[in-house]
Amino acid sequence: MRKKIFLAFFSLLLIFVSGSLISSKYIVDATEGLHRLLQMHKIDDMSKALSLSIRTVQMDLFSLRTPASRDLDTIITNVRQMEGLVNKCYSCHHKEWLVKKFNNMSEGVRLYKSALSLYVTSSANTPRMERLGIEATQIGEALMERVLEVSSLASVRFGHVTEESLGRIKDVRLILLGTLALTFLIGVIAAIHITRALMAPLGVFIDGTRKIASGQLGHKVPSEGMTEFRELAEYFNKMSEELKRAHEEQENTNRELNNEIIERKHAEEEKNRLMDQLVHARKLEAIGTLSGGIAHEFNNLLQVIQGCADLMDITMEKDSASRKHLSTIIATANRGGDLTKRLLAFSRKVDGESRVMDLNTKLGQVFVILQQTLPRNIDIELKLSSAPATIAADPSGIEQLLLNMALNAKDAMADGGRLTLTTRLIDAKACKLEGNLGKDDNCVLLDIADNGCGMDEQTRALIFDPFFTTKDVGAGTGLGLSVTYGLVNAYGGYIECKSSLGEGTTFSIYFPYAKEDVLESVPRERQLTFSDVSGGRVLIADDEHGIIESAAAVLESMGYDVVTASTGEDAIEICKKERIDLVALDLGMPGIGGVSCLETISTLPEPRPKVIITTGYGFDDAARSDLLKKAERILQKPYRLTEFISAVSEALLEK
Amino acid sequence: MPKAICFCIVFLMLSFSSALSDELVIGLIPEQNVFAQLERYEPLGKYISSRLEIPVRFSMLSRYGNIIESFRKKELNAAFWGSFTGALAIAKEGVEPIARPVWLDGSSTYYGLVFVRKDSGYESFEDLKGKRIALVDKATTAGYISPLFLMKEQGVEISPEKFFSEIIFTGSHDAAILAVLNGEADVGAAKNTIYFLESNRNKRVEEELKLIGVTEKVPSNALAVSGDFPKEKAEKLREILLGMNESPDGLSVLESFKAKKFIETTKDDYIPVFEMAEKAGIELSTYDYFNK
Numbered sequence A: 001m002r003k004k005i006f007l008a009f010f011s012l013l014l015i016f017v018s019g020s021l022i023s024s025k026y027i028v029d030a031t032e033g034l035h036r037l038l039q040m041h042k043i044d045d046m047s048k049a050l051s052l053s054i055r056t057v058q059m060d061l062f063s064l065r066t067p068a069s070r071d072l073d074t075i076i077t078n079v080r081q082m083e084g085l086v087n088k089c090y091s092c093h094h095k096e097w098l099v100k101k102f103n104n105m106s107e108g109v110r111l112y113k114s115a116l117s118l119y120v121t122s123s124a125n126t127p128r129m130e131r132l133g134i135e136a137t138q139i140g141e142a143l144m145e146r147v148l149e150v151s152s153l154a155s156v157r158f159g160h161v162t163e164e165s166l167g168r169i170k171d172v173r174l175i176l177l178g179t180l181a182l183t184f185l186i187g188v189i190a191a192i193h194i195t196r197a198l199m200a201p202l203g204v205f206i207d208g209t210r211k212i213a214s215g216q217l218g219h220k221v222p223s224e225g226m227t228e229f230r231e232l233a234e235y236f237n238k239m240s241e242e243l244k245r246a247h248e249e250q251e252n253t254n255r256e257l258n259n260e261i262i263e264r265k266h267a268e269e270e271k272n273r274l275m276d277q278l279v280h281a282r283k284l285e286a287i288g289t290l291s292g293g294i295a296h297e298f299n300n301l302l303q304v305i306q307g308c309a310d311l312m313d314i315t316m317e318k319d320s321a322s323r324k325h326l327s328t329i330i331a332t333a334n335r336g337g338d339l340t341k342r343l344l345a346f347s348r349k350v351d352g353e354s355r356v357m358d359l360n361t362k363l364g365q366v367f368v369i370l371q372q373t374l375p376r377n378i379d380i381e382l383k384l385s386s387a388p389a390t391i392a393a394d395p396s397g398i399e400q401l402l403l404n405m406a407l408n409a410k411d412a413m414a415d416g417g418r419l420t421l422t423t424r425l426i427d428a429k430a431c432k433l434e435g436n437l438g439k440d441d442n443c444v445l446l447d448i449a450d451n452g453c454g455m456d457e458q459t460r461a462l463i464f465d466p467f468f469t470t471k472d473v474g475a476g477t478g479l480g481l482s483v484t485y486g487l488v489n490a491y492g493g494y495i496e497c498k499s500s501l502g503e504g505t506t507f508s509i510y511f512p513y514a515k516e517d518v519l520e521s522v523p524r525e526r527q528l529t530f531s532d533v534s535g536g537r538v539l540i541a542d543d544e545h546g547i548i549e550s551a552a553a554v555l556e557s558m559g560y561d562v563v564t565a566s567t568g569e570d571a572i573e574i575c576k577k578e579r580i581d582l583v584a585l586d587l588g589m590p591g592i593g594g595v596s597c598l599e600t601i602s603t604l605p606e607p608r609p610k611v612i613i614t615t616g617y618g619f620d621d622a623a624r625s626d627l628l629k630k631a632e633r634i635l636q637k638p639y640r641l642t643e644f645i646s647a648v649s650e651a652l653l654e655k
Numbered sequence B: 001m002p003k004a005i006c007f008c009i010v011f012l013m014l015s016f017s018s019a020l021s022d023e024l025v026i027g028l029i030p031e032q033n034v035f036a037q038l039e040r041y042e043p044l045g046k047y048i049s050s051r052l053e054i055p056v057r058f059s060m061l062s063r064y065g066n067i068i069e070s071f072r073k074k075e076l077n078a079a080f081w082g083s084f085t086g087a088l089a090i091a092k093e094g095v096e097p098i099a100r101p102v103w104l105d106g107s108s109t110y111y112g113l114v115f116v117r118k119d120s121g122y123e124s125f126e127d128l129k130g131k132r133i134a135l136v137d138k139a140t141t142a143g144y145i146s147p148l149f150l151m152k153e154q155g156v157e158i159s160p161e162k163f164f165s166e167i168i169f170t171g172s173h174d175a176a177i178l179a180v181l182n183g184e185a186d187v188g189a190a191k192n193t194i195y196f197l198e199s200n201r202n203k204r205v206e207e208e209l210k211l212i213g214v215t216e217k218v219p220s221n222a223l224a225v226s227g228d229f230p231k232e233k234a235e236k237l238r239e240i241l242l243g244m245n246e247s248p249d250g251l252s253v254l255e256s257f258k259a260k261k262f263i264e265t266t267k268d269d270y271i272p273v274f275e276m277a278e279k280a281g282i283e284l285s286t287y288d289y290f291n292k
């Protein structure tokens, strides 16, 4: 394109320049012609002057030697001027024929001069003078004729030159007009052509720009045609590409930002969930502490009732009418004990000792029980992990837990359904036991799922609370899941519930995976009989008078020496003063308390008394094993007197 | 151009009417073709003008009428006089001679020559009785006085008007030579300088003419200033002319003037002329030199 534009302008320039050159040449010629005209004018003037001077001299000759005669100097001056004019002709004209004419003329002048001189200087002999005068005049006339001839030639030439010059000027006008017209024409043609050539590719670009504007980023225009447009098209396409790229980049960034926001939201939700969990756990713990305290107090009370009832049972005649009432008292005390036991379990003060056990094995045993006890319309499915799912727990606790859960499921599936029990070994990452597990530790997941009635969210949030139940009065105590919660926590596990109303409920319980040899299994207690009782001096340390009364009564009846103390200080005093074989030590006494009392006793010199701890509290495994280092046995209140007697006699028998 | 010519004419007329004091106007007596003579004198005029720092112009003194009258009437400052006219001017006008040229041959004088055509067969003056004579002017030494004096000395006692059948006054020496050459006259008299000049220019002079008489020598044409010409200016003019041969441009002017140098000239140099006039019986102060 550039080339074309350049070509167009160049040709315009060329025409213009050549037109100007030609016209200026003509102008120069014309001015030269004018110049020549001027010269011709001069020549004309000259020839006129020449003929005038000849005339003057001729006239003067006539008047010579008369009183009106001109001075000789005037004549001489005129003649010399005439000669000068003739000589001047030579200086301009060099054409042969003209030079010949001038030669003639100057020859005439020469002749004239000598004739004149002769005439003007002669001073006597009138006829001679007249003759000389006539001669001079004749020569003058001849000269005049020659001058006239030349001057007529000059006028002809003058006319000719004038005509020529006018012709030239006319030509210049024509050429100038022609050049202008041609330049204009070519200019218009070039303009039309260039405009067309520019507009077509521009259309393509306008179209392309419109497409990009409407969102077709990356739209490309064909790169073809003239070099400039090809280049422009390349840049255009590059720009389009760049726009597309930038747009995509921005979208990516937006996407990333969105993802980040979503992630943060998730993190926030997770945090809230954990917070809720924590709050819930704290609440349950607080309730646990409270219910643990209550259970302890009740255990002492129950122990008094139990002890007294047991004493009455021993002493009452077999056929007494009151025996029916006594057995009701004993049964109710048992139920009370059962209740407080469960409360203690909720507050993780579990009776029984943990050991490494295979959850799968336990499930197998429970499965048999369930098949026999659950209604026929409930299918029970076991899905056990292929590897043993070993955990550290009290097998009876686990059994109780499984039964609790299964019974709840049965209640939820009044119209039948399916109960699925699943164990899986999962790695720590998938496990929800964050704090309790090492990185490489595995985890045992127990899922208990039913397709029963399910729960709403409100219910689900309260199920672990003690005494929360949706069942009719008498149908449920609301302690089943509380005990489960306490057990799971006592075994270092975690329980969660997922439920949706009408579809079913799944409880997931995570236990830390226990390697086979983590805990040594404690040998089962030996079953003893009364016959083993050998007698001895027994100190009963308890602040509850009713307990001391019943315990002392039964021991004395069995032949033991009984000493009593109601505080820890008293108990230590007695132990230091006299020989005591065994101390039945209540841990919750006033004063220095049972624990420091036990500490002191264990540091007494041998033979120091053996210790049986009686307590209304529950212990976790650690506390329990600590106590068992200094005491022979721990007896959970409320205990039966038979249990107490056998514990005492066994302890005394041990070496 | 006509304007220029008009201007020139007006200027010339003005300057003729009065010889301006700031211009040196020198009169010339026609002795050859006036145009040729002017051409010969003009370089000299320019030289004087450049040295004197005053414009110099020549004025041709026509032989028609009284030449001295003419000099007076034109109020000329100076003139190159012929020896006779010079003597006349000294006597009648009281002009003061200043200098005269020394010709290329070393002479500062001239003389008259009497010539006839070779084919005429005339040998002496006796043969010339009743013939036509071409003389230059009554007021020329070589063209009138000295030839007539020579003839008188050699025995032509009668007046020339009676001796010759016709007397032509040509007005210039070359015209006299031409008149004899052309057969217009049988004998002629002219100044030696012009005769030799003409014979150099025109072969016919040597081929067709022969000399039959040579007159006595008189001082060559001298420049003399008018009586009222300021003395110191006259002295300056003399210095210029006398010193011409000592400067290169002066020498080149002299060359074109056909002279070697200028020498001092005084009234005393005209004594031979006065003597000759006396012997010829001419009273200079009353001489009527009107040609008839």
Ligand SMILES: Nc1ncnc2c1ncn2[C@@H]1O[C@H](COP(=O)(O)OP(=O)(O)OP(=O)(O)O)[C@@H](O)[C@H]1O
Binding pocket: A404, A408, A409, A410, A412, A450, A452, A453, A454, A455, A463, A468, A469, A470, A471, A475, A476, A477, A478, A479, A480, A481, A482, A505
């Ligand atoms: N599998 C289940 N499906 C539906 N609801 C359940 C399920 N398990 C427990 N629940 C709800 O949780 C409540 C509390 O259960 P929890 O076992 O603690 O007490 P309970 O069964 O009512 O009484 P208890 O077990 O002491 O006899 C139940 O009343 C019941 O509403």
Ligand SMILES: [Mg+2]
Binding pocket: A404, A407, A408, A476, A479, A480, A481
């Ligand atoms: Mg239950």
